[in-house]
Amino acid sequence: MPRPLSRVTERTAGRGADAWVLHARAKAAKARGEDVIVLSVGDPDMDTPAFVVDAAVAALRAGDTHYTENLGREPLREAIAARHARLSGEPVTAAHVAVASGAQNALYIAAHLLLEPGDHAVLVDPAYVTYPAVFGATGAAVSYAEQPAETGFRFDAERIRAAIRPETKVLAFANPNNPTGVTFTADDLAAIAALAEAHDLWVIADEVYGDLVFERPFVPAASVPALRPRLLSLGSFSKAFAMTGWRCGYMVAPPHVVEATGRLAVAMLYGLPGFIQEAALAALLGHGAVEAEMRAIYRRRRDLAVAALADVPRLSAEQPEAGMFMMLDVSATGLDGDRFAAALYEREKVSVLDGAAFSDLCRNHVRLSFAVHDDELLEGCARIRRFVAGLNAGPGDGNSPT
Numbered sequence: 001m002p003r004p005l006s007r008v009t010e011r012t013a014g015r016g017a018d019a020w021v022l023h024a025r026a027k028a029a030k031a032r033g034e035d036v037i038v039l040s041v042g043d044p045d046m047d048t049p050a051f052v053v054d055a056a057v058a059a060l061r062a063g064d065t066h067y068t069e070n071l072g073r074e075p076l077r078e079a080i081a082a083r084h085a086r087l088s089g090e091p092v093t094a095a096h097v098a099v100a101s102g103a104q105n106a107l108y109i110a111a112h113l114l115l116e117p118g119d120h121a122v123l124v125d126p127a128y129v130t131y132p133a134v135f136g137a138t139g140a141a142v143s144y145a146e147q148p149a150e151t152g153f154r155f156d157a158e159r160i161r162a163a164i165r166p167e168t169k170v171l172a173f174a175n176p177n178n179p180t181g182v183t184f185t186a187d188d189l190a191a192i193a194a195l196a197e198a199h200d201l202w203v204i205a206d207e208v209y210g211d212l213v214f215e216r217p218f219v220p221a222a223s224v225p226a227l228r229p230r231l232l233s234l235g236s237f238s239k240a241f242a243m244t245g246w247r248c249g250y251m252v253a254p255p256h257v258v259e260a261t262g263r264l265a266v267a268m269l270y271g272l273p274g275f276i277q278e279a280a281l282a283a284l285l286g287h288g289a290v291e292a293e294m295r296a297i298y299r300r301r302r303d304l305a306v307a308a309l310a311d312v313p314r315l316s317a318e319q320p321e322a323g324m325f326m327m328l329d330v331s332a333t334g335l336d337g338d339r340f341a342a343a344l345y346e347r348e349k350v351s352v353l354d355g356a357a358f359s360d361l362c363r364n365h366v367r368l369s370f371a372v373h374d375d376e377l378l379e380g381c382a383r384i385r386r387f388v389a390g391l392n393a394g395p396g397d398g399n400s401p402t
């Protein structure tokens with residue numbers, strides 16, 4: 001028997017892996033042509049805009065198939081810097097930008113640049129599903145600053161302060177949050193800056209849903225000047241440009257951090273494909289038009305889903321302020337998120353994600369995605385209504401899923 005694998009394999013096991021089993025089943029059934037509605041994942045149903053695809057095809061035809069610069073091509077880094085400067089007011093240049101294989105890869109690099117065994121990181125909870133594995137892989141200890149369900153998972157600086165220890169080096173969060181859609185205000189970010197300065201923390205702000213904030217302008221972390229010297233902002237083309245499969249994201253950080261990123265990027269990435277970078281550059285040169293259209297689509301779907309589920313007895317639909325997901329509190333049905341999701345799929349062939357995949361705080365919630373066409377979303381909501389109506393009256397009276 002060969003010697004065991006490294007402990008990184010255990011540290012990346014993560015929580016909530018089971019929740020994806022149902023999603024995988026639903027996706028496979030849909031692929032077989034079954035009448036299944038998949039509301040369990042945040043992969044936009046829209047095609048990548050044609051002009052973006054055209055840019056990639058043209059680059060490929062022109063022979064753009066070679067190794068590229070590790071931190072990304074200069075024109076793309078410049079365009080990302082210009083966009084970041086426009087949205088946050090932070091005067092950055094290409095030297096502040098590292099391109100990565102999705103925000104996910106940027107997050108992994110960021111965590112490993114900053115953390116090692118003996119360090120401690122605080123993650124705002126609920127946290128995106130991959131965070132436990134990403135931060136766990138560094139070997140650092142991780143604490144979760146719980147933003148409880150009772151307050152709608154709102155930002156609570158006190159809970160973050162309480163999680164900070166002398167060895168804490170990093171505070172990380174997704175803003176807007178996945179799964180809750182909670183989006184920090186300028187005051188929330190000022191409180192984060194005060195904590196970061198007082199405890200000398202690095203801050204990782206995952207802003208992949210920053211273009212999908214509905215009612216008010218998004219406030220990026222970089223708009224708080226005190227945060228800038230200690231901030232790694234992560235962005236992505238996945239959501240706002242419907243480019244999940246292209247795997248293009250980036251980090252904006254102080255130049256010495258970006259320089260160090262280059263060394264890790266050589267070790268693990270070796271440059272993002274050139275034709276993908278050309279497509280990303282074309283997307284940015286659309287100057288906000290695609291993002292505005294996507295924002296309008298998700299806002300309309302959010303409103304449709306909230307209206308369709310608002311008066312379903314024993315279901316509490318929380319209106320998200322951003323993103324492509326809605327949380328449903330299912331506790332009054334007598335089921336937790338896991339059992340609700342399983343029974344809903346068995347009876348109505350609608351897949352949603354158990355909230356526990358993100359956090360124990362969400363164990364009585366399921367997450368529903370708007371990344372499907374309006375008609376499908378409405379049919380999914382109608383099936384959820386019918387499913388809840390068919391359940392017995394209250395908690396503890398036999399709603400066990402079959």
Ligand SMILES: Cc1ncc(COP(=O)(O)O)c(C=O)c1O
Binds near residue numbers: 102128177178237238
């Ligand atoms: C909060 C959050 N961060 C990061 C990612 C990964 O984004 P990317 O596709 O850019 O790697 C996702 C994807 O769903 C996400 O929801």
